Amino acid sequence: MSGSPFFLDEILFIVLPYLAFGIFLLVSIRRYIRETFTFSSLSSQFLENQQHFWGLVPFHYGIITILTGHVIGFLIPREILLWNSHPLRLYVLEIAAFIFGLLTMIGLISIIIRRATVPKIKMVTSWADWVLFGMFVVQILSGLYTAVFHSWGSSWYAAAAVPYLWSLLTLNPDIGAITAMPWMVKLHIVGAYLIIAFFPFTRLVHALVVPNPYLWRKPQVVRWYGIRKSPARPLH
Amino acid sequence: MNVRSQISMVFHLDKCIGCHTCSLACKNIWTDRRGTEYMWWNNVETKPGTGFPTQWEDQEKYRGGWKVVDGKLKLRSTDKRHTVTDIFHNPSQPTMDDYYEPWTYKYDELFNAPEGADQPTARPISMVTGEYINIESGPNWDDDLGGSPVYAENDPNFKGLSHEQRQQLFAIERLVFFYFPRICNHCLNPSCVASCPSGALYKRGEDGIVLIDQKRCRGWRSCIAACPYKKTFYNWSTGKSEKCVLCYPRLETGQAPACFHSCVGRIRYLGVLLYDADRLEEVAKLPDDQLVDGQRSLILNPNDPEVVAAALKNGIHESVVEHAQRSPVYQFVKEWKLALPPHIEFRTLPMLFYVPPMSPVMASKNDDTVESVSENFFHDIEEARVPLQFLANLFGAGHQAKVVYALKKQKAVRMYRRAVTVGDIDLKTAERLLTEAGSSVEEAEAIYRLTSLCTFDDRFVIPPMHREEAIEMIKDPHEHRASTGFGFVQSPERGL
Numbered sequence: 001m002s003g004s005p006f007f008l009d010e011i012l013f014i015v016l017p018y019l020a021f022g023i024f025l026l027v028s029i030r031r032y033i034r035e036t037f038t039f040s041s042l043s044s045q046f047l048e049n050q051q052h053f054w055g056l057v058p059f060h061y062g063i064i065t066i067l068t069g070h071v072i073g074f075l076i077p078r079e080i081l082l083w084n085s086h087p088l089r090l091y092v093l094e095i096a097a098f099i100f101g102l103l104t105m106i107g108l109i110s111i112i113i114r115r116a117t118v119p120k121i122k123m124v125t126s127w128a129d130w131v132l133f134g135m136f137v138v139q140i141l142s143g144l145y146t147a148v149f150h151s152w153g154s155s156w157y158a159a160a161a162v163p164y165l166w167s168l169l170t171l172n173p174d175i176g177a178i179t180a181m182p183w184m185v186k187l188h189i190v191g192a193y194l195i196i197a198f199f200p201f202t203r204l205v206h207a208l209v210v211p212n213p214y215l216w217r218k219p220q221v222v223r224w225y226g227i228r229k230s231p232a233r234p235l236h
Numbered sequence: 237m238n239v240r241s242q243i244s245m246v247f248h249l250d251k252c253i254g255c256h257t258c259s260l261a262c263k264n265i266w267t268d269r270r271g272t273e274y275m276w277w278n279n280v281e282t283k284p285g286t287g288f289p290t291q292w293e294d295q296e297k298y299r300g301g302w303k304v305v306d307g308k309l310k311l312r313s314t315d316k317r318h319t320v321t322d323i324f325h326n327p328s329q330p331t332m333d334d335y336y337e338p339w340t341y342k343y344d345e346l347f348n349a350p351e352g353a354d355q356p357t358a359r360p361i362s363m364v365t366g367e368y369i370n371i372e373s374g375p376n377w378d379d380d381l382g383g384s385p386v387y388a389e390n391d392p393n394f395k396g397l398s399h400e401q402r403q404q405l406f407a408i409e410r411l412v413f414f415y416f417p418r419i420c421n422h423c424l425n426p427s428c429v430a431s432c433p434s435g436a437l438y439k440r441g442e443d444g445i446v447l448i449d450q451k452r453c454r455g456w457r458s459c460i461a462a463c464p465y466k467k468t469f470y471n472w473s474t475g476k477s478e479k480c481v482l483c484y485p486r487l488e489t490g491q492a493p494a495c496f497h498s499c500v501g502r503i504r505y506l507g508v509l510l511y512d513a514d515r516l517e518e519v520a521k522l523p524d525d526q527l528v529d530g531q532r533s534l535i536l537n538p539n540d541p542e543v544v545a546a547a548l549k550n551g552i553h554e555s556v557v558e559h560a561q562r563s564p565v566y567q568f569v570k571e572w573k574l575a576l577p578p579h580i581e582f583r584t585l586p587m588l589f590y591v592p593p594m595s596p597v598m599a600s601k602n603d604d605t606v607e608s609v610s611e612n613f614f615h616d617i618e619e620a621r622v623p624l625q626f627l628a629n630l631f632g633a634g635h636q637a638k639v640v641y642a643l644k645k646q647k648a649v650r651m652y653r654r655a656v657t658v659g660d661i662d663l664k665t666a667e668r669l670l671t672e673a674g675s676s677v678e679e680a681e682a683i684y685r686l687t688s689l690c691t692f693d694d695r696f697v698i699p700p701m702h703r704e705e706a707i708e709m710i711k712d713p714h715e716h717r718a719s720t721g722f723g724f725v726q727s728p729e730r731g732l
């Protein structure tokens with residue numbers, strides 16, 4: 001099937017993803033229930049404000065856009081291909097994706113510099129943070145490389161990678177399209193699985209508790225002890 | 237009418253001696269852990285002064301509290317839309333520089349220094365990094381520095397004072413200051429609670445204590461920015477926010493909070509108030525000059541049979557109502573109108589009230605002889621060394637009327653007591669002054685007793701919290717007989 005020895009492709013593209021998602025789900029749920037207290041990031045803005053802005057803002061806006069792009073492509077590959085059938089539209093999409101990738105990278109670099117140089121910030125940085133930074137660097141660089149040298153990423157992602165991902169999701173894995181991919185793309189895919197597997201152990205879990213109910217809850221929160229409830233609803 | 241009960245406090249500023257005992261009592265119990273070293277849930281500021289964190293009252297800078305926009309209450313720090321966009325970097329969050337970098341000393345260098353010509357010293361080291369540091373500021377860095385051009389002059393409460401008035405305050409022979417102890421106000425309309433994206437902050441229904449659920453807090457830090465009094469703090473080590481808990485474990489067992497219990501000047505009073513929760517929003521939106529009266533109108537008369545009936549109907553325990561009837565806070569705030577909320581223009585409806593300070597004892601100048609009795613003696617209040625407008629900015633949302641009323645009454649009570657004990661003032665004059673100040677002999681006696689002769693039990697009228705009864709409704713205590721006492725406590729560690 002492929003040129004790789006020992007079913008390497010099968011391990012990396014079939015076993016690893018299931019393993020990664022399994023770990024992700026089980027550990028996240030366990031941690032949410034058993035170690036609720038730790039289920040957050042460890043903000044360091046309090047200790048350093050300026051560089052925090054220049055790192056965190058580009059990084060988050062960049063990565064959220066990029067991830068959303070991947071998800072959209074996964075959900076509506078046909079529409080993406082249709083959109084790309086027009087060269088101008090293709091260029092717009094590719095350039096936009098590249099810019100947001102770059103933004104993420106720039107943000108990540110400032111984050112890493114900040115973590116490495118500000119003495120107070122070093123105190124709140126763990127080894128797991130450094131492992132994450134390493135994984136992100138590999139991930140973003142391989143993504144940017146792919147965007148530049150294996151054009152057009154958005155099209156073949158929709159055409160080849162998405163069917164593979166769906167085949168995983170539907171428990172009928174088909175790695176035919178993936179084994180033929182350039183090794184940089186493979187690195188990107190494997191990197192993603194590793195991040196997903198490591199995710200629930202790290203500060204990344206904060207992404208799972210993004211505070212959505214806030215947008216529609218009432219401003220004030222009152223808790224009653226026992227079952228005695230407020231007869232009338234509280235203010236605003 | 238939706239009657240709720242609230243533990244409330246009065247601090248009598250005339251009695252505060254600025255000893256910081258309260259702060260240390262609190263620190264020793266609650267904030268001596270890593271990440272909390274810089275926090276002072278209770279702190280004592282010198283006024284005029286810049287306070288802790290520096291210039292916390294300046295909401296242009298910190299953007300705390302509420303504002304009214306188009307008839308709606310809005311958080312100054314974040315509205316809902318901006319919570320989403322600002323979540324990665326909170327633009328209004330104070331940093332450690334606004335407080336101070338906590339430090340200790342390398343004491344072992346005192347003992348381990350090699351023999352030499354110099355005295356060994358213990359150099360300061362940062363409690364964050366462990367490195368040697370130069371101490372640049374501290375929690376009460378401007379302690380007693382009234383008159384200082386660096387600190388006192390930058391007090392945000394000088395708004396509306398004329399240049400002359402300010403200059404006078406800094407002239408050495410007029411220089412004046414007083415102490416301003418602060419804890420969380422356990423507000424009725426807390427902006428900290430409203431700002432929390434995770435809904436981790438809450439007000440306890442039974443007693444109004446505002447707490448942060450450490451498990452639900454995800455460290456978004458919105459409350460730090462939103463509290464205009466800067467009484468929520470970010471623990472940089474656990475990544476969670478923490479705040480004054482009003483020593484609820486002590487209250488639940490009938491003891492006064494540690495800062496109250498230890499207060500050397502006996503300036504602190506604590507009791508329960510009944511209030512109407514239905515009218516909160518309406519009151520929080522009133523124009524500045526009506527806020528003090530508005531908040532007072534929320535507080536219900538616990539002796540009114542209608543209020544009592546409504547309270548009981550709402551599940552408030554009889555004994556709580558009975559304690560509300562004896563509450564020293566009710567007397568100071570509602571009956572005597574001596575105690576005023578701090579910066580009510582922030583619109584969180586704080587439930588800690590202050591009796592504005594009279595000191596230094598005012599006497600009219602008359603060729604350098606101090607004359608303690610003068611016909612126009614209320615006039616002195618306007619001429620006081622602490623300018624009225626300054627106090628009005630602190631305790632009257634910029635409006636003097638309420639502060640003048642409280643000061644006049646205090647002064648009349650003093651004159652009356654002087655007439656009684658010293659006798660150099662005619663009792664008739666003293667009684668006239670009382671009437672002019674809106675008071676009476678009976679009231680003056682009561683004020684005198686609760687201010688000067690108060691015992692522990694007069695100052696702290698702590699209602700039973702009935703936690704044990706409340707829990708009986710959902711858990712059967714018999715089922716838990718002989719099971720482990722405290723269960724397992726998880727240590728607040730973050731993991732990877």
Ligand code: SF4
Pocket residue numbers: 419420421422423426427428429446462463464465466467468479584586
């Ligand atoms: S003083 Fe601040 S922390 Fe305390 S209840 Fe009011 S808004 Fe919240």
Ligand code: SF4
Pocket residue numbers: 251252253254255256257258259280415417498499500501502503
């Ligand atoms: S213990 Fe009492 S008298 Fe001393 S500073 Fe604190 S509030 Fe003032």
